[in-house]
Structure formats: C-alpha cells, structure tokens
Amino acid sequence: MSDVENSRLERLSGMLKRRGIILPAFEIHGGSKGLYDFGPVGGRIRNRVNQTWIDHWTSLGNITEISCPTVTPYEVLEASGHVGEFSDFMTDCNACGEASRADTLLEDFHSNPDALSKTDLQKLLVESKPNCPACGACDWSDISAQNLMFNTTIGAGKSGRQGFLRPETAQGMFTSFQSLYRHNRERLPFGAIQVGKGYRNEISPRQGMIRLREFNMAELEYFIDPEVDINHDFSKWNEISFTLIPDGGEEISKSLSEAVESGLIRHSTVGYFIGMTYDFLIKVGINPDKLRFRQHESDEMAHYALDCWDAEIFGSYGWVECVGIAHRGCYDLQAHEDATGKTLRARREFKEPKTIEIDGWTIEGSVAGPAFRALAGAVKEAIESLPLETQFPCEVIIASGEKVMVNPEHVKRNQKTEVISGEWFIPHVVEPAFGIDRIIWHVLDHAFDEIEKGDERYTVLRLNQEIASIDYCVFPLFEKDGMGEIARQLNNKICSKSGVISLYDSSGSIGRRYARADEIGVPVCITVDHQTLEDNTVTLRSRDSGEQKRVNIESLY
C-alpha cells in the first residue's frame, strides 16, 4: 500500500471513529480484537443496508425471512461438518493446566487420529493414556472442540449441553427445511433468508472491519429441483458488462447471459444471483468499476460444491471477497438427514405415473412370522427379489449372509400392480452469502470523497440516500428572531415521520454546519432564514451539488 493510500485510510478510519460510524468496541476496557461498534451514526447505516438487502431478495416473491438462534447445539454443527472443519479437539492437563490437541497426543496410538470423531478420540485417550508433553502426568480433562467456533455450554453445570455460537446463519435454514417447505406449499423453487450475527474465533483478526470475530451476515438459501431447468430472465442485465475471472483464467468482460450460455457460469441460478448481487451492491453504493466476480478454483472450492463465485470489491485493503455465491448441491440437507434420520426432501410428481407390475413371491405372514421371528423382515426382502420360477422348499440367503430354509407354507404368490406418481428427492441449494460488514466498509470507502476547497481538504461522504444514516439536517441560520423555534418545530415534524431521521444543529457558522453534515453523508440540509419569517419558505441544499432551492415549509411536513 502506498503512503498516499495509507494516509487516506488513516483519515477515513479517523473520521469513522470521530463521527461515530465505526469504532472499536469496549474501548474503555482496552478493547478487544475483531470486535467493532456501529456507533450513533453507523448503527442506522447497518440497519438500512440490512433492510435494503431483505427488500431486494423478498422482491423475488418466493423468498421468506426467518430468524434462528445464534446459540447452536453441538450436534447441528457436527452434522454440517463445521466441527470437523473449524475446530481442533483439545484436552487440558489437570496437573499443569497445559492445553493439548488430542489428535497430536494420540499420534503414537492411531494411524490417523485427525480423522477420528470426538467420541472415538475420547475413548482412545482414556485407553492409551498418553503423558502430558509439558509435565509428564497423565490426568486429562474431557475432550472439547475448540478454535474457530466460540464454545459455550447450553444449560448450567454438568447437565449443560455443549454448543457453539453459529459460524454462519445457513444451518438454521437447513434445519428448518420442513417448515419452510410446508410454508411454500410444498413447491420448489423457494428461498429462505436470514440476516444476523455470525461468530468465528479468528486466530488473528486484522484490517479493521475486514476480519471480525462477530460479524453481520446475510444469507439466502435457495432450494431448487436439480432436474428442472429454470429459465431466468437475464435481459435486464443485457447492457451491463460483468468483470469475471474464471477458474484458472484471465479477467474477462462479458454479459451475464453470455457467461451462462457458454457454460462459464455452470448453473443459471448461480448466474441469476450474480446479477442480483450486482444490483444490490450498486444499490447500496458500491462503485461498479471496483467490483468483480471471481470463480473459485477447483481445489479452493468445498468438495461438495458444484460452482462458486465470489463478489470481490476493491478498496483500501485491495480486492476483498464480500459475497460468496455457491451451488452447494444437496450436501447440507443430506448431511442433516444422515445425522437425524429425518426426511428433508421435496416431492417431484412424474409427468406420467409409473405403473409397476409385480409378479413373484412374498411371505405368508401368519406362518413365516412365528417361524423366522426376528429374521422375518430380512426373509421377506430376500423372497420378494426371487424370480417367479423359484421352487420351494428352497435355501435363501438373507442380507446378513445367513442361510435359511424356506418351505412352501411360508410363502405365497404376490401379484399386484403399483402406480407410482412421483418421488422424493433432496433439493439442491444455491447460496448467496453476504458479509455485511465488509460491504458497509467498502460502501464507506467508495463514498469517502476528499476535495480541495481553497487550501483545505474538504470531506464529503457520498452515501446513497437509501442508506444514509441521517436523512435531513435542519439549521436555523441564526437562533434569533424566531428562526430557532421554527427550525426546531420543523425538525420535530420530520422526525415524527416513520423511518425518517432529522438532526437539529444550531452551533457554529452555517458553513461549518454544512461541512459537518457533508462529512457523515446527510443528503439534504434544510435552512430556516430571514425569508422564512416573511413567506414561510426554507432552503433545501443538496450535499452533492451544493445547490439550493426554496420550498414552502408545509411541503416538508
């Protein structure tokens, strides 16, 4: 980073802190790495970005918003693969207090302890009794998962259950699949969105808002039928050339429809969400020249993912990934199904019901049941797969490998016609995941404009009206001759409107007050002056053009 960019970054960070947009959290206690406050000005910016994001997706019409707990039981994140991927299993030496990685301790007792589950590691630890590398004792605490996820205990004392603060919002949407499916009248495609906090106990949070331990995420899980081609309408992006970096290739510029048709973007829904993501980022104020989409390389992508694109935004820290759009296949729902035995599926009706003629053998329950007892189920399965020509008595090999003698009285002819109208399948998921803090950082970075005014550097935060923290400032030119009262009254009127915030400021010269408002990006300032006293008009001054126009005060009520 050059000195020029560096000092701009310092001025930007200084301004964000000074004006209460983004500041280190808990600073009077010394602060804590990777934790930031959105201050009195930033809090509303975050809220408005979140709301804009929600509105953006719900406008599709088949998206519902949910909100799941951040405290998540161990089993959920074990099923999703996060426990294995995000954490190490640790155990403490009760003699000296030194913490050790369980898999490292057990290397001499197992060929690949890294691959063991927590339960197996615990068992192996108890059996093999390794000594503490620090003090030589052998007195280990129970194994706990630690590291990139925040550990917590749900419930008090020993009866408590192990849990984590969620590292992403996605899992709650997968575990709620059945409810979502019903709500959407059991019809795909549909999506669920969630905006909320996620937590990762990063080893080394760095670069301000870019890597946080507690962060704001916004995720959409869009459930689709892998066998149905969705015809997305890409025409609204025909005029836009997207900057794309394909897996292993050079940066190119292409229209979205071209990139999807050529197969560069491997799934049209991924392509559609790239377009939606582009629109959202532009809406909140990202400079389109500083935005590109990069395809994950095969070895970077999670093994189950079919395609993954990151939206990267250029700012003071270089190119930073702020959104990930991943085709996750059926991985997540499958994982929770496997772990719980619950059905997380959607139904697909066949165009033509399938008719299956069955003509073979099955068991005579009243005879075979008492005869085979516990094996009866397996015997039934084996017999139903036998050809019609089979002669009884007959020796049958059942699933467990056991041989059983089946006599004619155990069986009967099975002749029927089954009509199957459809099937159950695990939907595929396309997931756009947004790092809200990273996006807000870049919005601020792109909006932060320094212009020369005389010899001075003048700061303007060119935020879009949609996400500006303060909508209006109201100034009396002077606080005398009744101008102060009129301005206060106007300010109160504007604040009382739902969703609108106005700030009253009477201190300092009028120029200073405009400058203060510009620095935090207030789009419009309203000034009450002498003329107001005569004809009830005020001036509206625009942040970006500096232009003023007079309007009647009543038109602002």
Place this chain on the structure above:
RNA sequence: GCGGAUAUGGUGAAGUGGUUAUCAUCUGAGGUUUCCAACCUUAUGUCGUGGGUUCGACUCCCGCUAUCCGCACCA
C-alpha cells in the same frame, strides 16, 4: 500463533527522570455575522494497562492488552 513497529485530550501531533504536560483542531457556553469549515471571549477534556527500578516514572525495564505491517487461514 510467529516476526517487526507503535500506544500522550474526541481527532492529529509535540515533549520531559523533578512536583500546575504543550500545540492545533474538535466539542460546550456566550458574543458577532444575511447561506458553505470566518472571527472574539470562555470552559471541559489527555500520558493504554499491571508490575518493577527510583526519594520521585508519562519518560527507564518487564509482563499484559490493543493497533499497524509482513507470514499462515477466511465472509
């Protein structure tokens, strides 16, 4: 986690082993001013934290915490 640098009012900077720590700016109050950081008066506010050396530490030494820059991992 490893290596390097840093920590002084809200912000940005000076400075010293010696008893009221300096400046600019910001902020508050008052005045002045007919619209883009004007001016005058006045006030508030600082040595990150814990220990050590010392008669005395903001200053020297050691932990800790935080920040910034490299290395490894990620939204």
